[in-house]
Amino acid sequence: MLPLLQVAAAPVGGAALHWAPYVILLPLLGFLANGALALWAPQAKRAVSIIGPGVLIAAFAVAIAIVKAVHDTGLVVPEITTLWNWMPVGSLQVTFSTQVDQLSAVMLLVVTGVGSLIHIYSVGYMRADDGYARFFAYLNLFVAVMLVLVLGASMPVMFIGWEGVGLCSYLLIGFWFSDKANADAGKKAFLVNRIGDVGFLLAMFITWHALGTLDFGQITALAPSRFAMNGAVVTAITLFLVLGCVGKSAQIPLYTWLPDAMAGPTPVSALIHAATMVTAGVYLVARTNALFALAPFSSTVLAGIGAGTALFAATIGLRQYDIKKVLAYSTVSQLGYMFLAVGTGAYVAGIFHLATHAFFKALLFLGAGSVIHAMHHAYHATHSHADAQDMRNMGGLARKLPWTAALMGIATLAIAGVPPFAGFFSKDEILAAAFARGAEEPAFYVFWAFGILAALCTAVYMARLMAMTFFGENRTGPREREHLHEAPWTMTGPLLVLGVLSIVGGALNLPALVGGHLGLAHWLAPVVAPGAQYRGVEELHGSAEYILLSVAVAVAIVGLFLGWRMVTATEIVPADQAPPERGIASLLYHKYYIDEIYDALVVGPLVWFSERILWKDIDQGLIDGAAVNGSWKLARAFGWLGSQLQTGQVGVYLVLFLVGVLYVLHTVVR
Amino acid sequence: MAPSLLGPSLAVSAVLFCIGVAGVLIRRNAIMLFLCIELMLNAVNLAFVALSQLHGLDGQVIVFFVMTVAAAEAAVGLAIILAVFRHSESVDLKNINLLQG
Numbered sequence: 001m002l003p004l005l006q007v008a009a010a011p012v013g014g015a016a017l018h019w020a021p022y023v024i025l026l027p028l029l030g031f032l033a034n035g036a037l038a039l040w041a042p043q044a045k046r047a048v049s050i051i052g053p054g055v056l057i058a059a060f061a062v063a064i065a066i067v068k069a070v071h072d073t074g075l076v077v078p079e080i081t082t083l084w085n086w087m088p089v090g091s092l093q094v095t096f097s098t099q100v101d102q103l104s105a106v107m108l109l110v111v112t113g114v115g116s117l118i119h120i121y122s123v124g125y126m127r128a129d130d131g132y133a134r135f136f137a138y139l140n141l142f143v144a145v146m147l148v149l150v151l152g153a154s155m156p157v158m159f160i161g162w163e164g165v166g167l168c169s170y171l172l173i174g175f176w177f178s179d180k181a182n183a184d185a186g187k188k189a190f191l192v193n194r195i196g197d198v199g200f201l202l203a204m205f206i207t208w209h210a211l212g213t214l215d216f217g218q219i220t221a222l223a224p225s226r227f228a229m230n231g232a233v234v235t236a237i238t239l240f241l242v243l244g245c246v247g248k249s250a251q252i253p254l255y256t257w258l259p260d261a262m263a264g265p266t267p268v269s270a271l272i273h274a275a276t277m278v279t280a281g282v283y284l285v286a287r288t289n290a291l292f293a294l295a296p297f298s299s300t301v302l303a304g305i306g307a308g309t310a311l312f313a314a315t316i317g318l319r320q321y322d323i324k325k326v327l328a329y330s331t332v333s334q335l336g337y338m339f340l341a342v343g344t345g346a347y348v349a350g351i352f353h354l355a356t357h358a359f360f361k362a363l364l365f366l367g368a369g370s371v372i373h374a375m376h377h378a379y380h381a382t383h384s385h386a387d388a389q390d391m392r393n394m395g396g397l398a399r400k401l402p403w404t405a406a407l408m409g410i411a412t413l414a415i416a417g418v419p420p421f422a423g424f425f426s427k428d429e430i431l432a433a434a435f436a437r438g439a440e441e442p443a444f445y446v447f448w449a450f451g452i453l454a455a456l457c458t459a460v461y462m463a464r465l466m467a468m469t470f471f472g473e474n475r476t477g478p479r480e481r482e483h484l485h486e487a488p489w490t491m492t493g494p495l496l497v498l499g500v501l502s503i504v505g506g507a508l509n510l511p512a513l514v515g516g517h518l519g520l521a522h523w524l525a526p527v528v529a530p531g532a533q534y535r536g537v538e539e540l541h542g543s544a545e546y547i548l549l550s551v552a553v554a555v556a557i558v559g560l561f562l563g564w565r566m567v568t569a570t571e572i573v574p575a576d577q578a579p580p581e582r583g584i585a586s587l588l589y590h591k592y593y594i595d596e597i598y599d600a601l602v603v604g605p606l607v608w609f610s611e612r613i614l615w616k617d618i619d620q621g622l623i624d625g626a627a628v629n630g631s632w633k634l635a636r637a638f639g640w641l642g643s644q645l646q647t648g649q650v651g652v653y654l655v656l657f658l659v660g661v662l663y664v665l666h667t668v669v670r
Numbered sequence: 671m672a673p674s675l676l677g678p679s680l681a682v683s684a685v686l687f688c689i690g691v692a693g694v695l696i697r698r699n700a701i702m703l704f705l706c707i708e709l710m711l712n713a714v715n716l717a718f719v720a721l722s723q724l725h726g727l728d729g730q731v732i733v734f735f736v737m738t739v740a741a742a743e744a745a746v747g748l749a750i751i752l753a754v755f756r757h758s759e760s761v762d763l764k765n766i767n768l769l770q771g
Contacts, residue, residue: 646769648766648770649763649764649770650766651698655695658695
């Protein structure tokens with residue numbers, strides 16, 4: 001608590017640079033306190049309501065102090081704070097160190113800032129839940145490990161956070177574990193993430209083998225002299241990192257876990273599966289930009305994956321009816337944009353979009369949470385079993401939840417890319433960078449086209465979501481309609497803050513075109529300098545920039561209009577009376593059957609192999625049959641042989657005895 | 671006893687012992703078996719006595735011990751045979767195989 005008092009009392013100097021461990025410690029203490037309450041006093045909800053969001057707000061205050069110190073001291077070299085020697089093994093010396101620089105500063109603010117808002121929101125959202133204390137314990141733990149991920153000064157320390165957020169994600173997806181579907185979704189997320197983690201681990205091994213260090217600072221310093229441009233080793237490292245990022249950040253082909261992760265409580269979807277954890281991959285690429293800059297092939301692969309995912313997921317979002325599923329595919333799609341950015345070499349644009357996306361996507365999820373909250377209460381009051389998340393059961397909610405509707409409207413404009421909302425600037429920057437790189441690598445023109453199409457789809461599905469949820473006739477049901485009402489202030493308050501951020505978030509990095517001075521770009525310059533040296537961002541000049549800008553705006557507006565028409569032109573029937581989808585709509589509704597294909601190609605054979613070969617043949621046949629039962633059968637066989645000598649006939653014994661005596665005499669007397 | 675009798679004495683001892691062994695192996699009657707064991711013991715006694723002229727009196731002392739033990743063994747052995755006979759109405763070893771594995 002000491003640093004908090006100092007924050008309040010004194011002007012902050014460079015000392016705050018070393019406060020990074022306290023930012024981690026605060027939520028960790030919150031976890032311990034809430035965990036203890038969850039175990040021994042689960043009904044002490046008032047204490048939990050104070051501790052849970054309290055530690056986050058405190059951490060946010062410390063984070064502000066740190067960022068201010070980074071700003072005041074004009075930090076060029078990352079500030080390392082070593083806590084203890086973790087793995088001193090021969091030439092492998094891993095210390096538990098935190099690293100403060102401009103990049104981790106941005107992430108610090110996003111994680112603790114958005115985290116605080118979502119914690120406050122959760123107070124209202126989860127109030128009635130029996131697992132209230134447990135929920136906040138997990139949420140605090142998540143923030144703590146996410147901060148370890150962000151602040152870790154070396155790959156292994158970052159990996160603690162990397163695994164930790166995976167664990168918390170698992171715990172929170174399966175928060176209502178008594179429902180098997182939720183528990184299964186948690187398992188799926190955990191296992192799919194594991195595939196990516198293997199990639200990260202392998203990248204770490206190769207890095208250590210090649211460079212003899214795992215510290216990010218040293219990697220950045222050594223990489224240019226040790227690795228040839230496009231060399232095999234650096235390409236291998238970066239490709240394995242890409243695998244890690246693809247798993248954690250839900251990109252093709254490992255994205256399937258994220259939509260299922262919506263089984264968790266909505267604040268979790270907002271915090272973990274939209275704003276923070278899933279952006280870890282983008283952060284990792286930006287952190288190791290010195291490596292990616294030396295491996296253009298990997299960068300292109302990354303950009304391709306990102307562009308492909310952006311379009312692919314956006315098209316699925318077009319035809320989902322579960323409000324959270326739409327947002328989940330939207331998240332996958334927006335993460336694709338971020339990967340397109342960092343793959344292009346526009347690391348700043350990637351982080352910029354990460355930040356603005358955190359604002360508007362958290363807002364969208366929390367708004368959806370308010371809607372679900374209202375719907376759930378309405379159905380609960382009338383004991384109806386209709387789906388509280390299906391948009392076909394909503395409609396006309398703007399009259400009942402005016403604040404939520406207005407704020408989600410803002411977020412919709414932001415994500416669709418309508419100026420001057422936050423998403424417009426960040427998305428435009430990414431598309432411009434991709435287009436500019438097309439001059440060197442023509443593939444990027446295709447990626448850009450994917451991005452534009454994805455932007456169109458984004459505008460369409462968001463307009464569709466808004467129109468289906470908030471406008472038109474209400475389809476909730478005549479009795480339920482009376483019970484719909486706006487959420488308490490603890491829920492609308494954070495929405496309001498996020499709404500403001502979604503409007504002005506673009507100011508972080510206003511382009512020169514509209515009189516801005518690229519604040520974030522200057523801020524991050526020391527961090528992305530090594531990357532920029534080898535894979536700089538080409539600038540677009542003059543008319544090209546204006547044309548791209550106009551295309552982006554036109555696409556957004558056309559998309560919004562199309563999405564609106566899609567809903568208003570047809571009559572929507574409630575979910576339980578809806579006819580089955582046909583044609584392309586069916587393909588999209590079933591998410592291209594990707595889950596089914598994975599089940600058939602990967603899960604099915606794996607289960608078959610595990611059951612038929614590993615269980616029935618190896619375990620039951622070889623181990624149980626041959627090894628365990630075989631040994632007792634062998635022992636019994638020898639015993640049977642020996643027992644055959646035991647005839648009970650004294651004569652036989654005597655003969656044997658004589659033979660024995662003669663043998664002994666023969667050997668002793670010679 | 672003249673030294674020249676040592677060889678024949680040991681030979682007789684050996685022959686007696688072998689007869690005893692053969693009897694033990696061949697005969698089925700418990701009483702006969704028992705007598706053959708006695709024969710073997712006494713064959714050994716004869717060997718001890720014969721050899722005591724080369725090695726001092728130790729052999730003769732041992733013979734007394736053997737005779738004592740043999741007397742005790744005869745008492746126990748006959749008692750067992752009697753018990754077996756009462757149990758199974760026979761002293762034929764063929765019929766006595768309760769310890770079969």
